[in-house]
Amino acid sequence: MTGWTATVLGVAQDGGLPHVGCRCPRCEAARAGRRRREKAACLGLRDGAGRVFLVDATPDLPDQLHATGALRPAGVLLTHAHMGHYVGLAHLGKEALGVRGVTIHGTPLMGEFLRTHAPWRSLFDEGRASFDERESFDLGGLAARRIAVPHRQEWTDAVAWEFRGPRASVLWLPDIDSWDAWLAAGTDVRDVVRSVDVAYLDATFHADGELGARDMSEVPHPRVTDTMARLADLAPRVRLVHLNHTNPLWDDATPATSRGFRVAAEGETVEL
Template sequence: MRLVFAAILLIGCAAAAGDAATDDTGACGVSLLVLGTAQDAGKPQLGHPEDPAWQDPSLARLATSIAVVDTRGKRLQRWLFDATPDVKLQLQRLDETYPTTDYVGLAGIFLTHAHMGHYTGLMHFGHEAARTDRLPVYAMPEMRRFLESNGPWGQLVDYENIAITTMADRMAVVLTEDLSVTPFLVPHRREYSETVGFIIEGPERSAIFLPDINSWRAFDEQGTRIESLIANAQIAFLDATFYGDELPNISAFPHPKILESMQRFDGLDAAEKSKVRFIHLNHSNPALLAGSAERRAISGRGFAVASEGERHCL
């Protein structure tokens, strides 16, 4: 295991600030694929029959998840980041983009925390569904205890559908000689487990995956500035649950608002801003709509919103 928070010099062009940035991945040995961009319950959500996404599937969005794929060896390897309620459809899309003959075809699943949109998809790997055999699941200590001590998740462990590996803060999980994943603790609601983001280091580039955090100020107080992580990566998928004050009593749901993030990051140069790709947008967030004024404002300030299906070389 090794620490990876030191400055990393990597060569590679940053993703453009447009909403559908996709690298030419044909020559990539290791790629990152975005499988979902919405908050835990996706879009549309239960209780909102007025949402036009019910009638127009093109407006629907899946819960936030990404995959990392290594195509270099004799056998393609795929890792999933968060097991969402939409995992069936997301793995089907992963199969369409990076097909494999292996059953389920996952080398492992990395979990950020125990909120519904980030782990409940594990049910589909259990006895009543895929019945996987010791599928590797990477979890922090509290997350592991939660899964092992509560049904139905404990059954996945007892029946050996999954095999949990415990991660440690800022200690790398080495997947191959030049591909690693490092969890880092972040402040977020801790009802059932701690919360982490991930630094994913590939052979040429690195990415940050941070779908949930209370605030950038709370992260500062914990001893890490988000700008330092952005500086040492080429792509940064950051929590953008809310745009501004679009919901009543929004302070009851602590997340950095997009408006606050853009104001904080305004001092970054254009190259740094272009790394930021907002993700984990609530169904109420107007920036989910590609043609919205809010989306144009984000692009106009040099940032972007992540899109399902976008790919990046690592």
């Protein structure tokens, strides 16, 4: 099956925008309807027959699935077990969508975590979903491959996903601790970005000091300033995603766009 597309269904960090417990002007503006609300980062893959695969299951899954035009996903590909990336699986269970025959893709550790913990295990116990832990596979004219990334391994390990179709290739990498940690593990982000047409990269924080008094080392992520310095010559391939509610790029993207980088926008589509 050809005719694959990848559509951005959300661009925010796990907690979305407005962010729970936050009274910052940006979050207050979103609550008051003076700026748009932002969903957690998610990518939707759709083939020419209308089959839809969600890359990550966010708390915003109902709206994100609706935006794809599909009534249910054919599959879900997970990056890791932090709340913005998998708790949306709860919508697949009998209290909501009540799916049958959905394939959930992820690492062996992710599969083990889901199969052995309530409430997730009921998806498998009730025959609603099966787990596919292969590292690379064909979705039907679209090659999918996961790439391990270093990211706080609390419940599971973490990955990025790469998709290659006849027309283009895309990388989805919403969370990583640092580019140096990836390099130490043998992967140079420059090589990875160079190998794809579009790379959606972790842009949680723009710069140091963004969390006020909170220690930013608690939540390691590359700073966008660092990412732009490393990837200056590859800027046209990069789309910044997974922005925390504190990220100033929400309201003024010129620090990125003036250097040829783009902030991902909900609804943007790549023909794969």
